[in-house]
C-alpha cells in the first residue's frame with residue numbers, strides 16, 4: 001500500500017509565483033523517505049499541501065486510502081506533522097499540550113494520557129512535563145513538537161527540516177528516535193537540505209528543485225552515482 005501518492009501537483013501562489021510545477025511522487029507504507037532540495041525549491045509548499053495547510057492549485061493527493069479532496073479529515077487523521085517553526089502556546093504546560101492535541105483527534109482521555117506519558121519518557125521530557133513550554137530549551141521544544149505530532153499515533157510522520165539549527169548531539173538522538181519509530185511501523189517523510197541527513201536515515205529519496213522533481217530513486221543508487 002502507498003502511504004502517499006501525489007499526481008500532477010501544481011501550486012501557483014496568489015502573487016503569481018509558480019512554486020510547484022507538475023510534482024509526482026509516491027511513498028510506500030513503512031518507508032523512510034527524504035524530500036531533498038535547496039532553499040526555495042518547494043519542499044515546505046509540498047508538505048503544506050499534504051497536511052492541508054496550503055491549498056493546491058491542481059493535482060491529486062492520496063494519503064493511504066484517503067483522497068485529500070473527498071476524505072480530508074481522514075487524511076489528516078493519518079498524519080502527524082512536525083513543522084519547522086515552534087508554534088505552540090508557550091504558557092501551556094508541556095503535558096497539557098500533548099493531551100490537548102490528542103483531544104483534537106478524538107483520542108479517548110485515558111489513551112491520550114498513556115501515549116503522552118510514554119512519549120514524554122522516550123523523548124526525555126518527563127521531568128519537564130509540568131513546566132510551561134516557553135521554559136524549555138530549544139532542543140526540548142523540538143522534542144516536544146515531535147511528541148505532539150505522534151500523540152494520536154499517526155501512520156505517517158512528516159517532518160519539515162527537523163534538525164535545522166540543532167546541535168550534533170541532539171541531531172544524533174533525534175535520528176535514533178526516528179529510526180526506532182520507523183522500525184515499529186510508522187512511515188516517515190522528512191524534508192532536508194542536508195544530503196548527509198537523508199543519507200543517514202532514508203531508504204528512498206526525491207530531489208526537488210525550482211518546483212520540479214529532478215530525481216526520485218533509492219538512496220543506495222543515488223550514492224553510487226555521486
Ligand code: ADP
Nearest residue numbers: 011012013014015016017048053054055056057
Ligand atoms: P495562498 O495563495 O496559498 O492563499 P498567499 O499568497 O495568500 O497564499 O500567502 C499566504 C501567506 O504567505 C501570506 O501571509 C504571505 O505574506 C506569505 N508569503 C508571501 N510570499 C511569501 C514568500 N515568498 N515566502 C514565504 N511566505 C510568503
Ligand code: ADP
Nearest residue numbers: 013015017019038039040041042043044045046
Ligand atoms: P523550501 O521549503 O524548499 O525552502 P518553499 O516551499 O518554502 O521552499 O518555497 C518555494 C518557493 O515559493 C519560494 O520561492 C518561496 O519564496 C515561494 N513562496 C512560499 N510561500 C509563498 C507565498 N505564500 N506566496 C508567494 N510565494 C511563496
